[in-house]
Amino acid sequence: MIALITPTCPTPKATTETPVLISGAGPTGLFAGILLAKMNIPCRIIEREFEISPLSKALGIHARTQEILDMTDPSLLQEFMDQGFMMPNIHIYYNGKLAGEIKALPNKESHFKKVLYLIQNKTVKILADAFEKASGTKVDRGWELIDTKVVEGSSADGDSWVETTMRRAVVGTNKRAGEANQIFGTLELVEEDEEKRYEYEVVKSRYLIGADGGRSAVRHKINMPFPGRTRNVNMIIFDGILDTTIDLEKMNVINGNGHRLVAMLPLGEKDRVRIVFVKGFLEPEEFELQKSKPIIVEEFQQMLDDAVSPLQLKITKVNWLTYYRVNERRAQEYSYKGRIFLAGDAAHVHSPAGGQGMNTGLQDAYNLAWKMAMVINGTAPSTLLNSYSEERTAIGDEIIQLSSESLEGIWAGNLIQRCVRRVAVALAPIILRLVANRAPKMSMLGLRYYESSLNKSHKTQKASASDVGAIGCRARDGPLVPFLGRIDSGHNSDSESSHISNGPTDTSGKEGENRSNNSESDEGSNYDRHHSRTANNMTSDDTVRLHELMAHPGVFQILVFTGNLWKHRPAAASELVQSLEHYLAKWRSTWPSSGSLPVESNENKESLRPQFMVHVLTTVSASEAATAAQFLAARRNVVGEGKVHTDVGKMLHKRYGIDAAAAKNEGKGAIVVIRPDSHISYRVRGVGQSAWEDVHGYFESILI
Structure with missing residues (x-):
C-alpha cells in the first residue's frame, strides 16, 4: 500500500540551482554523475541515506559493463578489478552429493571474458570516490526528495525547468518512526515525525534524473505508471x-x-x-x-x-x-515532459536471476548522460533526449523477459531438477548449451538498439542482412598497431622493405598481470592491454585495442575502413587526408565542444574536448603502400585526428562486416559512425568524397 501524503513544510530556507539534479546515490546515479562530470556538466547528487548501505545487493558486473567502465575511465575499471574476483565454476549438488561442475565459460565477444563479482557497497564506494574526483564535489547525503514538478516558463520564452523540494533531518536520520528496514517494496511519503526538526531546500534544475530505486519517490511524484x-x-x-x-x-x-x-x-x-x-x-x-x-x-x-x-x-x-x-515491472516511459528521466530500478525491476539489474541501470546512465551533456552544451537539439526512453524501454523489456526466463528455468529449479538426475557427463552439455545460447544476452554484449531517429540506415545503400556491424549494434573491439608498426632493426621507417610486426606487447607490471587473467586469445590473435593510454605518447611499438582509442566520454568516433585500397591506389591516401581534414574541421566548427580535456604534451596544456574523433584502419603494410605510409605518418600522428592503424589480422574489418580484400577502388571500404555510448549509429560504403558528405548529412539530421 502506497501512502502519498506530501509533508506540509515551512518556507524553504534555501533555493539553489544546478544544471542536473540526480536523486539517488546508488550505482546508476553515481555513474550518471561521473559521466556528466567528465563531459564538463555540473551536477548535484542527493541521497536520503547518510551512509552507504552495508548490504551486498547487486554483485555481478557483466562484460558489456566492464567495457563501458573501461571506456569511461580505465583507472575506474582497474579499481573494480583490484577489489573484485572473476566468476567461479558452479558446483551442482543433488541428494547431498556433488553431481557435477559447470565451468564458467569465457565469452568470445569481448576483451573482458568473464563476469566480475563485487558486493554493491564496495561498488558504490568506488563510484562515489570517482564522482568526487571527476566533479570536485561529494554526494549530498541526508536529503530526501519530497516533491518534484516541471514548471512551464512564460509564453514569451516558452522554456521549462524542474523544481524539486527536499528535506534533511537536522538531528538523527531521515528514517521515520515505524518504517520497515527493507530495501524492497513500496514507498511511503508521510508527514514529519513529531519532535524531529528538518531543513528544507528547493532546487531548480534543467533536468532531474530519478535513480532512487524500486520505490522511487521521483516516479511516484510524476505519477508515472509502473505496470507489470x-x-x-x-x-x-x-x-x-x-x-x-x-x-x-x-x-x-x-x-x-x-x-x-x-x-x-x-x-x-x-x-x-x-x-x-x-x-x-x-x-x-x-x-x-x-x-x-x-x-x-x-x-x-x-x-x-x-x-x-x-x-x-x-x-x-x-x-x-x-x-x-x-x-x-517497467515504467511506462523513462522520461517526463522532456525534463525528468528515470534510470535504474526506478525505471525497471525484475528477478535477480542473471544479475542484470545493476548492469542495466549503469547502461541507462551511459545512454542518457552523453545526450543530456550535448543538449546542455548546445551542440544538439533537445529532441535528442527523446531517444533515451525510446531505446531504453525496449532494452528494459528485453532484460525483464530474459530474467523471467532465467527465473523459470534455473531459480525455480525446473531445468536443474529435470537434468541433475543424470550423470555429470550428460548434465554438463545440456547446461553448457543453455549458457552458450544465452551468453551474448547474459553478458549484455548482444543488446542492440534498432533503427530510429538516432540510428539510421543509408538512404540508398541496402543494409546487410547480417547482424555483423549492423546499425544499433555495440561497437566491437579488436587489436590495432600504428600504421608503420614495429620496424625491424636495420630498416628505415621510410623504406619500402620495412614491415610490421604484430606480436603482443610487453604487459609486465600490475596492470598487465591483473588484465591477463581476464584476456584470452581471440580468433588467433594474442594481444594484451598496453600501459599507454594517451594519444601523444604512443610509439610504433604500441599495440592497442580499438576501445582504448575510444576512451573519451561524449565523443562521436568515426571509423574509416580502407582495407587494401592503398595497395591498389596509393594516391587515395592524400585524397582521404583532404576529406577527413575538411570534415573534421567542419564538424568541430559547426558543433563546437565546451570545456577542456587534459592532454599530456610537451607543453602540458589543456586542449578543447573533441566532439568528433576519426580513426583510419587499413590492412596493408608499409611495404605494400610506402608512399601512403610516408604521407600519412607525416600528417596524421595524433589519435582522433585521423591517425592510421593497421587492423591486425583484418579482424575489425570482419567484425564490422567489411570486405577488406575487395577495397580496390573508391566505392569500397566504409565509414562507420560510433555514437558516444559506443553503438553503431550510421554506416556508408566507400571512403571517397560522397561517403564523407553522407556522414555529414547524418550528423545534420540528428544534431540540428
Whole structure:
C-alpha cells in the first residue's frame, strides 16, 4: 500500500540551482554523475541515506559493463578489478552429493571474458570516490526528495525547468518512526515525525534524473505508471558467514529436499556468501501474511537444515536476511515532459536471476548522460533526449523477459531438477548449451538498439542482412598497431622493405598481470592491454585495442575502413587526408565542444574536448603502400585526428562486416559512425568524397 501524503513544510530556507539534479546515490546515479562530470556538466547528487548501505545487493558486473567502465575511465575499471574476483565454476549438488561442475565459460565477444563479482557497497564506494574526483564535489547525503514538478516558463520564452523540494533531518536520520528496514517494496511519503526538526531546500534544475530505486519517490511524484506483475516464487535472501565443508569459493546450487533450491554465491570474503533460498510458491495474500512476521535466524537455519540434509550449512553470522518477492515491472516511459528521466530500478525491476539489474541501470546512465551533456552544451537539439526512453524501454523489456526466463528455468529449479538426475557427463552439455545460447544476452554484449531517429540506415545503400556491424549494434573491439608498426632493426621507417610486426606487447607490471587473467586469445590473435593510454605518447611499438582509442566520454568516433585500397591506389591516401581534414574541421566548427580535456604534451596544456574523433584502419603494410605510409605518418600522428592503424589480422574489418580484400577502388571500404555510448549509429560504403558528405548529412539530421 502506497501512502502519498506530501509533508506540509515551512518556507524553504534555501533555493539553489544546478544544471542536473540526480536523486539517488546508488550505482546508476553515481555513474550518471561521473559521466556528466567528465563531459564538463555540473551536477548535484542527493541521497536520503547518510551512509552507504552495508548490504551486498547487486554483485555481478557483466562484460558489456566492464567495457563501458573501461571506456569511461580505465583507472575506474582497474579499481573494480583490484577489489573484485572473476566468476567461479558452479558446483551442482543433488541428494547431498556433488553431481557435477559447470565451468564458467569465457565469452568470445569481448576483451573482458568473464563476469566480475563485487558486493554493491564496495561498488558504490568506488563510484562515489570517482564522482568526487571527476566533479570536485561529494554526494549530498541526508536529503530526501519530497516533491518534484516541471514548471512551464512564460509564453514569451516558452522554456521549462524542474523544481524539486527536499528535506534533511537536522538531528538523527531521515528514517521515520515505524518504517520497515527493507530495501524492497513500496514507498511511503508521510508527514514529519513529531519532535524531529528538518531543513528544507528547493532546487531548480534543467533536468532531474530519478535513480532512487524500486520505490522511487521521483516516479511516484510524476505519477508515472509502473505496470507489470508480481511473481509467486517465494524467496529468502541471506548474506552472512557459514560454517560448512562445501567449497564456498565456488558458486553452489543445491537441489534440496522438498523441491527447494539453495543457490550460494561467494562474496569475496572468507566464508561469506549470498544465499538465494527458493522455498516454493505463495499467493499474494500468503506472502503478505508471511512478510508481516519478521524472519528470525533460527527459523531460517531450520529451513536450510530441512532443505540441504545431509549437507550441513551452519550460520555463524548474519549481515542481511529478508523475504523477497520478485516484481517484473517497467515504467511506462523513462522520461517526463522532456525534463525528468528515470534510470535504474526506478525505471525497471525484475528477478535477480542473471544479475542484470545493476548492469542495466549503469547502461541507462551511459545512454542518457552523453545526450543530456550535448543538449546542455548546445551542440544538439533537445529532441535528442527523446531517444533515451525510446531505446531504453525496449532494452528494459528485453532484460525483464530474459530474467523471467532465467527465473523459470534455473531459480525455480525446473531445468536443474529435470537434468541433475543424470550423470555429470550428460548434465554438463545440456547446461553448457543453455549458457552458450544465452551468453551474448547474459553478458549484455548482444543488446542492440534498432533503427530510429538516432540510428539510421543509408538512404540508398541496402543494409546487410547480417547482424555483423549492423546499425544499433555495440561497437566491437579488436587489436590495432600504428600504421608503420614495429620496424625491424636495420630498416628505415621510410623504406619500402620495412614491415610490421604484430606480436603482443610487453604487459609486465600490475596492470598487465591483473588484465591477463581476464584476456584470452581471440580468433588467433594474442594481444594484451598496453600501459599507454594517451594519444601523444604512443610509439610504433604500441599495440592497442580499438576501445582504448575510444576512451573519451561524449565523443562521436568515426571509423574509416580502407582495407587494401592503398595497395591498389596509393594516391587515395592524400585524397582521404583532404576529406577527413575538411570534415573534421567542419564538424568541430559547426558543433563546437565546451570545456577542456587534459592532454599530456610537451607543453602540458589543456586542449578543447573533441566532439568528433576519426580513426583510419587499413590492412596493408608499409611495404605494400610506402608512399601512403610516408604521407600519412607525416600528417596524421595524433589519435582522433585521423591517425592510421593497421587492423591486425583484418579482424575489425570482419567484425564490422567489411570486405577488406575487395577495397580496390573508391566505392569500397566504409565509414562507420560510433555514437558516444559506443553503438553503431550510421554506416556508408566507400571512403571517397560522397561517403564523407553522407556522414555529414547524418550528423545534420540528428544534431540540428
